Amino acid sequence: MSYISNVLFAVILVLGIGYFAKNVKKLIRNIKLGRDIDVSDNQSQRWENMIRIALGQSKMVRRPVSGVLHVIVYIGFIIINIEVLEIILDGLFGTHRIGLKVLPISVYGFLIGTFEVLACLVLVSVTVFWVRRNVIKLARFMKSEMSGWPKQDGNLILYFEVVLMTLFLVMNATDSQFQSLNSGNVISQFIAPCFEGMPENGLHLIERGAWWLHIIGILIFLNYLYFSKHLHILLAFPNTFYGKLQPKGQMDNLEAVANEVKMMMDPDADPFAAPAEGGEDDIPEKFGASDVQDLNWVQLLNAYTCTECGRCTSECPANLTGKKLSPRKIMMDTRDRLEEVGKNIDANNGEFKGDGKQLLDDYITREELWACTSCNACTEACPVSIDPLSIILDMRRYLVMEQSAAPAELNTMMTNIENNGAPWPYNQMDRLNWKNE
């Protein structure tokens, strides 16, 4: 009889982790829909960036209030999860607080006490986060792209955390055996009186209930990640690892273009030469990006990593002055379209069937793309090394090189450069006239 709960626990655990693993596989498949990009360079610098930016939260704390609160929730999340280890072991082996059997009471008490204090701090931080989103209504959480699901998503995550932390504290408060140790019940001893006078089995029932709901809640939260903006708790690590290492101002030189320019500049090149073996390479690569498959996989990883904090948008000069461009929306659109493409592939036996839609126009408008000043305020602001600017540039490249669809004034500027080597209609031979003026 007693092993039924162990089996039930194991089944729930396997289902919870299994479904998450299935979605992670899908996530990786979707990210790999992007073009390949070589990011194998500078491994040591990449590790350092990951440790400094993701693990060390170095860019989070540039905004002290949200930064410090985030660090609390982040540390709380990581440390309190040690407790999940005990819950899993207890669940599988039918033990109760197995930690007490392997650790001295003082050590165990210290650990649980730390968890309780952190749980309490997380509750406070999460409450402040909720107030910032729903009462103070900070501007960056109120932008147009944050209505509907993104807003709900943000709040749901906060509710999850409140419920999980509360269950953890209630579980400890109603565990009379644990309370009688009087070690580690730093916070829960103040909650315990709420349950005073309850019959022992009623108390036990609440304790068991809280225990089960806590672990089931954690598994639900784990599975919720894939459907929410909250994937950053995992993806911030690879994302900062693969983040851009070059100076921010450096934009990649398209290799396909370099080859064509080389051909044009080379006086020995024979334009009528037969194409080289393996003709497929000669199909000219699409220049720039009109859909997610044209972006590289790091850009797609960026999209899944974005947690919609909006620091980028709040620093964007275009957005600050009322233009439609919002770097956060660029990332959200990229992810939404990527998800749509992924679902299309799932529905069509692993192959993408054209759906008459694309990232350009159906998600991101030209007006947004042309409003960017390429100032890098967004990439500087992002706490997890996301690069919305590279997506904007790739989409401009598509518009200009595949569609000749630049704004008329930019076409004039480019014609000038082509004809006289300057963006204005001055003769190149006059470049030194200033000397004598």
Place this chain on the structure above:
Amino acid sequence: MYHMSNLLKVPTMAEYMGQGKQPEVLFWVGCAGSFDDRAKKITKAFVKLLNKANVDFAVLGAEESCTGDPAKRAGNEFLFQMQAATNIEVLNAYDIKKIVTACPHCFNTIKNEYPGLGGHYEVLHHTQFLKSLFEEGRLTVEGGRFKGKRITFHDPCYLGRANNVYEAPRELIQKLEAELVEMRKCKSNGLCCGAGGAQMFKDAEKGDKEVNIERTEQALETKPEIIAAGCPFCNTMMTDGVKAKEKENAVAVLDIAELIANAQDL
């Protein structure tokens, strides 16, 4: 009519080549510096300083062409790479090793984007170069006309965030014994002037404000007597902003090179 600028010594690379000599540094003037009336004054101020410090420099003159920066950022990679290839051919033919420019866009492009296309040079922004002239004692300035003046520095995106150069222009301002006041958004948090990414050459998208007005307001909050710039495009945007705020009689927008040249009445 007497022109100070008639005294400028501006040798070209072709002239150096003719004498079988190599200059210490190539001054990349850039399109704005060559053609824009406001930016030409910056070019001349910088040349005066180079002359004063006896720097052995040359320009490409009619052999210089747009780096391709605005084309690249507008999405025209073809045109950018054609421009790059042409310029690199000229620069490599002259065996150029070191380049200085007063335009952060040219600076960024030649420094970061030309190496991948075969152009490898040591590239300096003019504020970095001037700073080294001071350090080597080739240029000196003592307070002069800007002593005690409130000066705020607007970080050009392509110098600051793009390439992490924040201190050189500030050190130069401090050399003038001026009072350097920072805007609430400065250095890596600096706000763009609105001209980058080829915006200089088109009207802005619909919004409720122009970016240069926003930035000018931030600058004016510091109650400056001078807004210092380090980029010809920022200079234009900030000058227009100051005019729009009807402050042109109280606040001057000047390039760092102009500040130093004017301080000593060059």
